[in-house]
C-alpha cells in the first residue's frame with residue numbers, strides 16, 4: 035500500500051472542478067469573491083459549509099486562500115458524493131481505474147468509442163441506488179471512475195436521469211476528451227482531506243452553523259422563463275416550495291450567527307417577477323452578470339443577471 039500513499043502540500047494546490055456541472059460557478063468567482071464577508075478575508079471563519087456542492091468551484095476557490103478547521107460539503111446527488119469521497123480516500127486507485135478506462139477508450143476507433151460509452155453507461159446504470167451512500171466502500175472506486183468518464187464523454191457534460199433514476203444522456207462528440215487529469219485529482223484529493231462530504235438535504239446545514247461559520251448556497255436555480263426548466267439535476271425538482279424551505283434555513287442559520295451567501299437566478303431578467311426580492315426582503319440582494327445557456331437550445335448563450343443574496 036505504501037506506493038499509493040499521497041503526501042499533501044497546500045501551497046501548491048491548483049484544485050479545480052473535476053466535473054462539468056450545470057450551474058458551475060467558475061466564471062462568476064471574481065464577482066462572488068468581491069462579495070465575500072470581511073470576516074472571512076481576515077481568516078476569522080472556522081467552518082465552511084456548501085450545502086449544494088455540485089462541481090465545488092466555490093470550495094476550491096476558498097480553499098486556496100483561506101484556512102478552515104471544518105468543511106462540510108453536501109449534495110443529494112449520490113454519484114457526486116461517492117466521487118468526492120473516493121477522491122478523498124482512494125485517489126491513487128481511482129487514477130489507476132481511470133487510466134485503464136482511458137487506455138481502453140483511446141485504443142478504439144471513433145465508432146467503437148461510441149459503443150464503449152453506451153456499454154459503460156449500462157454498467158453505470160446497473161449500480162445499486164438504494165443504499166446508504168454515506169457508508170464508504172471500496173466498491174465506489176469503479177463507480178466514481180465511471181462518473182468522470184461519462185461526464186467527460188457524454189453530450190455537453192450533462193447530468194440527467196429519467197423517472198427511474200437512470201442516467202440517459204447520449205454520447206457527446208469529442209475528438210480527444212480528457213478522461214484522466216491526474217494532477218488535478220491529486221490537488222482535489224488534498225483539498226478534500228479537511229472536508230466531510232455527505233449525501234443529505236441542505237437542511238443539515240443547521241446542525242453545523244454557528245457564529246464562526248460561512249455558508250455558500252448554490253441551489254438549483256428557479257427557471258427564469260417557462261421554457262428554461264434547467265433545474266432537473268435529479269429526480270426531484272427544486273420548486274418554489276423548496277426555495278421557501280431554503281429561505282427558512284437561511285433565516286435559522288443566520289439566527290445562529292452564520293454569515294451566508296446564496297446564488298440564484300434573477301426572474302426580473304425577463305418579467306416583473308419579484309419572487310426573490312420579496313422572499314429575501316430582509317437581506318442584501320446584489321445583482322451580478324453571468325453568461326448562461328438562456329433557453330432550451332444549448333447553443334444559445336447570453337448575458338443575464340443573477341442574484342447574490344447575503345446576510346451581511
Ligand SMILES: C[S@@+](CC[C@H](N)C(=O)[O-])C[C@H]1O[C@@H](n2cnc3c(N)ncnc32)[C@H](O)[C@@H]1O
Pocket residue numbers: 055056057058059060085086087088089090091092108109110111234235236237252253254255267268272
Ligand atoms: C446549481 S448546482 C450547484 C453548482 C455548484 N455550485 C458548482 O459550482 O458546480 C445545485 C446542486 O444542488 C444539488 N441539490 C438539489 N437538491 C438538493 C437538496 N435538497 N439538498 C442538497 N443538494 C441538493 C444538486 O444535485 C446540484 O448538484
